[in-house]
Amino acid sequence: MNLTRVDWLIMVLYFVFVLGIGFALKRFMKTSKDFFQAGRALPAWICGLAFISANLGAQEVIGMGASGAKYGLETAHFYGIGAIPAMVFVGIFMMPFYYGSKARSVPEFLRLRFDEKTRALNACSFAVMTVFSSGISMYAMARLIQTLHVFDGLFRALGWAPEGIFTFSICLSALIVLLYIFLGGLTSAIYNEVLQFFLIIAGFLPLVLLGLRNIGGWSGLKASVPVQYMHEWRGVAHASTNPMGIEIIGLGMGLGFVLGSGYWCTDFLVIQTAMASKNMVSARRVPLIAAIPKMFFPFLVILPGLLAIGLPTPHTHTVESTVNGAIVRETTVVRPEVEAGRGIVPAKVNPRTGEVMLDASGQPLLDYDLATPNMLLHFFPTGILGLGLTALLASFMSGMAGNVTAFNTVFTYDLYQSYIHKGGSDRHYLAVGRWATVGGILFSIATAYAAISFNDIMDTLQLVFSFVNAPLFATFLLGMFWKRATGHGAFAGLIAGTAAAMVHHGLTLPIEAHPGIHGGWIAVIHHYPSDMAQNFWGAIFAFSTNFIVAVIVSLCTKPRPEAELVGLVHSLTPKPPRAHSVWWKSPEALAVAILVVAVGLNIFFA
Amino acid sequence: MSLDLRIPMGLLFTLVGAILTVFGISTNSTPGFYDQSLGINANLWWGLVQLVFGLAMLYLGRRGQKQMEKQGLLPPDPHDEGDVRRGH
Numbered sequence: 001m002n003l004t005r006v007d008w009l010i011m012v013l014y015f016v017f018v019l020g021i022g023f024a025l026k027r028f029m030k031t032s033k034d035f036f037q038a039g040r041a042l043p044a045w046i047c048g049l050a051f052i053s054a055n056l057g058a059q060e061v062i063g064m065g066a067s068g069a070k071y072g073l074e075t076a077h078f079y080g081i082g083a084i085p086a087m088v089f090v091g092i093f094m095m096p097f098y099y100g101s102k103a104r105s106v107p108e109f110l111r112l113r114f115d116e117k118t119r120a121l122n123a124c125s126f127a128v129m130t131v132f133s134s135g136i137s138m139y140a141m142a143r144l145i146q147t148l149h150v151f152d153g154l155f156r157a158l159g160w161a162p163e164g165i166f167t168f169s170i171c172l173s174a175l176i177v178l179l180y181i182f183l184g185g186l187t188s189a190i191y192n193e194v195l196q197f198f199l200i201i202a203g204f205l206p207l208v209l210l211g212l213r214n215i216g217g218w219s220g221l222k223a224s225v226p227v228q229y230m231h232e233w234r235g236v237a238h239a240s241t242n243p244m245g246i247e248i249i250g251l252g253m254g255l256g257f258v259l260g261s262g263y264w265c266t267d268f269l270v271i272q273t274a275m276a277s278k279n280m281v282s283a284r285r286v287p288l289i290a291a292i293p294k295m296f297f298p299f300l301v302i303l304p305g306l307l308a309i310g311l312p313t314p315h316t317h318t319v320e321s322t323v324n325g326a327i328v329r330e331t332t333v334v335r336p337e338v339e340a341g342r343g344i345v346p347a348k349v350n351p352r353t354g355e356v357m358l359d360a361s362g363q364p365l366l367d368y369d370l371a372t373p374n375m376l377l378h379f380f381p382t383g384i385l386g387l388g389l390t391a392l393l394a395s396f397m398s399g400m401a402g403n404v405t406a407f408n409t410v411f412t413y414d415l416y417q418s419y420i421h422k423g424g425s426d427r428h429y430l431a432v433g434r435w436a437t438v439g440g441i442l443f444s445i446a447t448a449y450a451a452i453s454f455n456d457i458m459d460t461l462q463l464v465f466s467f468v469n470a471p472l473f474a475t476f477l478l479g480m481f482w483k484r485a486t487g488h489g490a491f492a493g494l495i496a497g498t499a500a501a502m503v504h505h506g507l508t509l510p511i512e513a514h515p516g517i518h519g520g521w522i523a524v525i526h527h528y529p530s531d532m533a534q535n536f537w538g539a540i541f542a543f544s545t546n547f548i549v550a551v552i553v554s555l556c557t558k559p560r561p562e563a564e565l566v567g568l569v570h571s572l573t574p575k576p577p578r579a580h581s582v583w584w585k586s587p588e589a590l591a592v593a594i595l596v597v598a599v600g601l602n603i604f605f606a
Numbered sequence: 607m608s609l610d611l612r613i614p615m616g617l618l619f620t621l622v623g624a625i626l627t628v629f630g631i632s633t634n635s636t637p638g639f640y641d642q643s644l645g646i647n648a649n650l651w652w653g654l655v656q657l658v659f660g661l662a663m664l665y666l667g668r669r670g671q672k673q674m675e676k677q678g679l680l681p682p683d684p685h686d687e688g689d690v691r692r693g694h
Binding site: 006009010013014017020021024025028046191194195198202206210213214378379380381383384387 | 609611614615617618619621622625626629630633639640642643644646648649652653656659
């Protein structure tokens with residue numbers, strides 16, 4: 001990649017502004033509430049855009065592009081089914097309890113509603129997961145920087161060894177994120193997430209427009225990819241008739257009800273932005289405001305992948321021309337992995353032999369993760385290329401930052417203040433939060449390096465996270481809507497749900513996979529048509545087990561007196577006062593409008 | 607929070623837009639420079655879009671800041687109010 005001064009100027013400008021915002025916010029960070037909860041004073045639109053950006057890390061941007069290239073428009077289910085209904089649900093039904101309970105974090109809500117041990121379990125697993133996630137984000141960014149040769153020119157100019165690029169990328173991103181969180185806390189993270197939101201649009205909208213123009217518009221795209229790639233719903237009745245290999249029950253229940261809700265309604269990474277808003281009405285609006293751009297993001301993140309597949313594959317060719325009477329032959333040599341690829345998505349290369357990797361049936365394995373980055377390199381001339389790369393870097397860093405602020409809050413409030421040092425001064429906890437940021441980032445760096453040495457660590461970690469996360473939504477659902485649910489029930493349900501997820505994974509295997517990390521490590525009693533189907537059904541089992549165990553144990557244990565549950569359980573909480581004189585300004589009206597548009601989009605792209 | 611995000615954000619996009627626009631104009635007649643982007647001067651056009659967006663943000667941010675200051679003059683800051691009560 002050839003970056004020129006203009007590209008660097010744009011990138012450096014972004015870094016300067018990111019740090020500048022941190023420094024400008026430093027003087028407002030007087031109490032721990034300012035640092036951890038952004039003073040609970042931010043406007044709804046800022047929190048709403050941060051709510052969606054917190055999830056829009058680079059793994060999402062790259063991963064959705066990759067999935068678009070691999071499965072086509074069916075990927076949009078992760079938005080239409082996996083996100084929008086859950087975002088509407090958390091805004092309308094759950095936010096009154098999160099925000100109204102005055103809990104400072106999601107684990108703290110669990111303590112208020114259930115008991116200490118449920119909180120401890122959730123806080124510990126969450127803290128570990130955020131640190132690892134931020135490390136994985138860091139690792140992915142350093143690898144992408146290596147692959148795209150972003151810093152190669154800089155390193156050559158400075159006479160440094162190119163082996164240092166990985167370390168340089170990690171240290172640079174860690175240092176920047178550390179500085180701006182250390183200075184400005186959650187406000188800094190949220191502000192940068194909003195900045196990233198607009199940068200992603202600025203970087204990817206022209207990409208989609210140029211790509212569509214090149215391929216001949218929507219009809220041109222339709223003509224250049226297989227027909228099932230252009231339909232979101234075609235063939236979902238049975239797993240064998242759609243690209244992803246899933247069927248409608250697994251999709252609706254597993255992705256929509258369990259996984260989507262589990263993420264958008266319980267993950268403190270996104271909930272923290274809504275809890276930072278200035279009042280109850282704003283807090284309820286935050287996920288709804290986030291749902292509006294979320295509906296249209298498939299066009300920005302999935303379409304580049306689809307376009308990458310649809311473009312013509314470059315081949316080595318010779319152009320003959322006559323210059324001043326002499327015949328000139330110009331040969332463009334294309335590397336074998338590019339020629340073996342599809343569109344501008346190259347094939348994977350074995351790093352040891354340098355040969356193209358093939359799957360079991362002799363077809364080249366495609367490196368789908370390069371779909372979106374290759375689109376940037378293909379269409380952007382220097383100048384706007386700097387903007388595109390900045391958008392990509394911004395999404396990596398804000399993904400890390402969200403994890404780090406979620407970590408420092410949960411560590412300080414739910415672990416340190418609760419179990420290590422009670423009754424300290426507010427200044428003390430503010431300082432602890434700042435140093436927890438440093439600690440969290442150091443652990444993330446360690447994770448990133450561990451990922452180089454142990455190849456499987458990323459897959460293993462993500463697998464373990466899915467075991468822990470899958471049953472979570474049942475606990476919150478019971479807690480908020482069933483006053484009889486008890487702490488013992490919730491705790492037992494969570495443990496049982498996680499165990500069920502593990503057992504399910506150990507007993508099932510996607511077809512064409514070998515027992516091991518993909519499942520079947522106990523014994524194989526069932527084959528799924530795809531790993532996605534296995535994942536969705538695992539979530540359904542975990543959720544159901546949690547639900548059933550929690551109900552049974554709750555019925556056998558003593559309930560808490562109802563007076564203690566006011567503001568925490570739906571039936572015991574007075575309805576929020578209607579602050580709006582006009583009905584169409586209420587969050588409910590917005591929610592209905594969002595659902596109507598979402599259904600409309602699904603019908604249109606069915 | 608007394609830092610309106612729209613001001614630094616507007617400033618960033620204005621600067622990026624200005625850089626891209628100027629760069630786009632200076633490279634407009636360079637042959638082959640915009641072959642990649644299908645002959646469209648992506649820097650110039652997208653730079654202008656950024657510039658307009660940045661300036662609009664800046665304008666809204668400045669207006670918001672002014673309104674906040676105006677309101678700040680009339681009712682006392684909620685933090686100060688708390689301090690006064692404690693004093694009684």
